[in-house]
Amino acid sequence: MQTHLAKRVEIIIEAPMQRRLEEALTRAGVSGYSILPVMGGNGASGPWTREGQVGRAGGLVAVICIVRPERKDALLDAAFAVLDRHIGVVSVSDCEVLRAERF
Amino acid sequence: MDFLALAEQNLVSPIVLSFALGLAAALARSDLSVPEAAAKALSLYLLFAIGFKGGVSVNESGFTPRLAAALLAGTALSAVIPLVAYAILRAVTNVGVVDAAAVAAHYGSISIVTFVAASSSLTSIGMPFEGYMVAVAASMEAPAILTALWLVSRQRPGAPGDTGLWREILLNGSIVLLIGAFGIGWITGPDGRAEITSFIDAPFKGVLCLFLLDMGLVAGRGLRQSARLLAAPLISFGIAMPLIGGSLGALVGLALGLSTGGVAMLITLAASASYIAVPAAMRVALPEANPAIYLTLSLGVTFPFNLTLGIPLYIAAAQALAG
Numbered sequence: 001m002q003t004h005l006a007k008r009v010e011i012i013i014e015a016p017m018q019r020r021l022e023e024a025l026t027r028a029g030v031s032g033y034s035i036l037p038v039m040g041g042n043g044a045s046g047p048w049t050r051e052g053q054v055g056r057a058g059g060l061v062a063v064i065c066i067v068r069p070e071r072k073d074a075l076l077d078a079a080f081a082v083l084d085r086h087i088g089v090v091s092v093s094d095c096e097v098l099r100a101e102r103f
Numbered sequence: 104m105d106f107l108a109l110a111e112q113n114l115v116s117p118i119v120l121s122f123a124l125g126l127a128a129a130l131a132r133s134d135l136s137v138p139e140a141a142a143k144a145l146s147l148y149l150l151f152a153i154g155f156k157g158g159v160s161v162n163e164s165g166f167t168p169r170l171a172a173a174l175l176a177g178t179a180l181s182a183v184i185p186l187v188a189y190a191i192l193r194a195v196t197n198v199g200v201v202d203a204a205a206v207a208a209h210y211g212s213i214s215i216v217t218f219v220a221a222s223s224s225l226t227s228i229g230m231p232f233e234g235y236m237v238a239v240a241a242s243m244e245a246p247a248i249l250t251a252l253w254l255v256s257r258q259r260p261g262a263p264g265d266t267g268l269w270r271e272i273l274l275n276g277s278i279v280l281l282i283g284a285f286g287i288g289w290i291t292g293p294d295g296r297a298e299i300t301s302f303i304d305a306p307f308k309g310v311l312c313l314f315l316l317d318m319g320l321v322a323g324r325g326l327r328q329s330a331r332l333l334a335a336p337l338i339s340f341g342i343a344m345p346l347i348g349g350s351l352g353a354l355v356g357l358a359l360g361l362s363t364g365g366v367a368m369l370i371t372l373a374a375s376a377s378y379i380a381v382p383a384a385m386r387v388a389l390p391e392a393n394p395a396i397y398l399t400l401s402l403g404v405t406f407p408f409n410l411t412l413g414i415p416l417y418i419a420a421a422q423a424l425a426g
Contacts (some may be wrong), residue, residue, distance in 0.1 A: 016386040020267065046328070050139070057382035058394065086390045 004100035007072045008064065011079050012038060012089040015059035021082045025065065028078035032103065033065040060087075066095060068103050104228060104422070109415035116227070118220055119411055121312040125319020126407065130327060137317035145314040147280065152303040152310075153219050153237060154281040158288020159296045160234020169359060170235045173369075176355045177239040180373050182246040184348045185211035189254055191344065196336040198396065204254040205385045205392035209401045210344050211247025212377035213240055215277060216318060217406065221371040221414045223311060225364050230418070232364030234288075240372055241281050245272050247377075248384045255389060272384050318406070326403040329395040333404070337396070341404030345413055349374035353424055367421035374417060375409055376401035 013021055018035065025033060038060035040049035050059060067075055072092065079090055097103055104112075113119055128135040137145075161170070185207035192203040218240050225232055288295065296303070333341075352373025356366035378401045385392050 014386050014390075016383045020387075055379040055383060057379070057386050058398070086386075 001098065003096040003098060004103075005069060006066050006095050006097045006100075006103055007069050008066050008093045008095040009072065009075055009079070010089075010091045010093075011063040011065070011083070012060055013063065013083060014087050015056040015061050017082060017086055017088075018061050018063070021063060021079065024078040024082045025063075025075065028074045029071065030065055030067060030075050030078070033063055036062045036064065038062055066097060066103055068100070104419070106416055106419035109224075109228070109419055110412060112227075113224060113415045114411060116224075117308065117312050118223060118315055122315040122319040122322075122407070122410055125316040125321075126323040126326075127319075129320045129323025132327075136320060137313070142314070142317045145310055145317070146277075148310050149219055149307075149314060150215065150277055150280045151284045152307055153215075153222060154284030155288035155296070155299075155303055157234040157237030158285040158290070159292055160288075161238075161285075162289050162292035164234065169361075170233075170238070173233070173235060173239050173359055173361070173365075174242045176359055177242045177369070177372070178246050180348075180351060180355055180369075181211045181213070181243040182250050183211075184351060184373060185247045185250040185254070187347060187351070188340075188344055189251075191347075192340060196334070196340060198337070200258045201255055201389055201392045202396055204251040205389050206340075206397045206400060207254065208247045208251030208385065209376045209378070209381045209397050210348060210405075211243075211250060212245070212381045213243045213372045214375035214377055214401075214406060214409070215240060215281065215379075216314070217371060217375035217409050217414070218368070219311060220315070220410055221368060221417070223308060224414050224418065225367060228418070230364040230367070232362060232368045236365060236368040236372070237281060237285050239369065241278050241285075243372055244275075244278055244377070244380050248272060248381060248388070251385075252388055268384060268387055271387070272380065275380050275383070277379060315410075318402075322402050322407060325399050329399040330403070332393070332395050333399055337400060338404055341400045342408050345374035345376070345405055345409055349413070349417055349420070353420060356421070357424060361425070363421050363425045366425045367418045370417040370421060371409070371414060374413055376405045378402040378406065 011021065038050065040047070042048065065075060076090065076092070083090065188207035188210040189203050192198055192206055198206065222232070349370040352370040353366060356369035361369060378398060382394060382398055385397065386394070
């Protein structure tokens with residue numbers, strides 16, 4: 001099976017900032033991504049769980065984008081402009097995809 | 104009824120005991136939980152029911168100048184209370200400008216669940232209140248946020264704004280549903296209520312009990328995780344500020360000439376602190392503010408105080424002042 005190199009960018013961000021990140025990604029030409037709820041975890045502020053949060057304000061979401069390598073920097077610039085003052089984690093990893101024309 | 108009788112009746116009501124059960128379960132690290140989607144459905148029901156009933160009441164009484172005056176007064180109260188809260192916080196606690204402004208915003212805005220609980224208490228003792236207080240509650244959600252942002256902008260001129268923030272605040276789901284249901288009740292009136300009375304009247308208190316069970320769980324978990332951040336001055340603020348805000352609400356309610364029940368509701372609104380709309384706005388506009396401080400204060404200290412002792416106190420005060 002023919003595969004193609006791509007970059008997988010995972011952005012964990014506060015739920016109230018989700019729409020702003022989506023708009024920034026669209027402006028940066030990133031047309032495909034998936035959004036997953038974050039159920040809990042552990043970090044610099046200690047353990048955290050979605051359970052016990054009122055409304056979306058205390059929630060986190062994970063935005064996963066897979067892009068061609070040459071689009072990675074524009075994506076990261078757009079994400080950083082939104083994340084700058086906010087809680088969040090951005091990670092980049094190499095991956096392989098089928099059907100390169102979709103990314 | 105005097106305060107002690109009201110408090111005794113309130114403390115052993117199913118509503119308060121449900122909250123206490125949730126709080127105790129969370130503090131004891133029980134795995135009891137209300138699924139997020141179920142909690143959302145319960146809150147949708149409560150908002151629809153309380154909004155609808157308010158609208159029906161206005162349909163019966165008609166639009167009055169006092170309604171418009173109450174809306175303006177509620178907006179003004181919400182804008183002014185954060186100034187008082189901010190000044191107190193800066194004077195008696197060691198929280199910084201941004202945290203103080205964020206906390207102040209919560210205390211200027213309102214808790215619709217506290218409003219619902221107070222309306223249930225008033226209904227229990229047969230004390231009517233103006234139906235348009237629902238619209239007053241909606242009008243008090245947002246101005247406090249504007250005041251808080253202004254307080255921060257004085258210290259940090261040129262801070263970046265967010266054009267989408269106001270649309271999100273003014274069109275947040277709770278406000279849209281509350282005002283929308285109010286409009287439906289206003290349009291359809293008593294005939295509309297008669298059609299759905301078995302849905303909005305009979306299950307109301309039971310649903311409120313379940314919702315408050317969840318609120319108790321949430322408050323308990325918040326307290327367990329963040330209580331160490333709250334020093335004595337902050338906890339004192341969380342109990343004193345509702346009394347100060349409530350006093351301002353009483354003055355405004357009396358000046359407006361509201362009924363005894365209406366004054367009690369305005370005191371309750373002015374005494375309550377937001378934990379849904381304002382935290383979301385603060386995460387966007389003031390991300391440097393520590394949510395563990397403002398959420399634990401509003402949900403872990405002020406909300407339980409209002410639910411247990413505050414509401415009977417506000418009703419007793421309204422009876423003494425306007426009865």
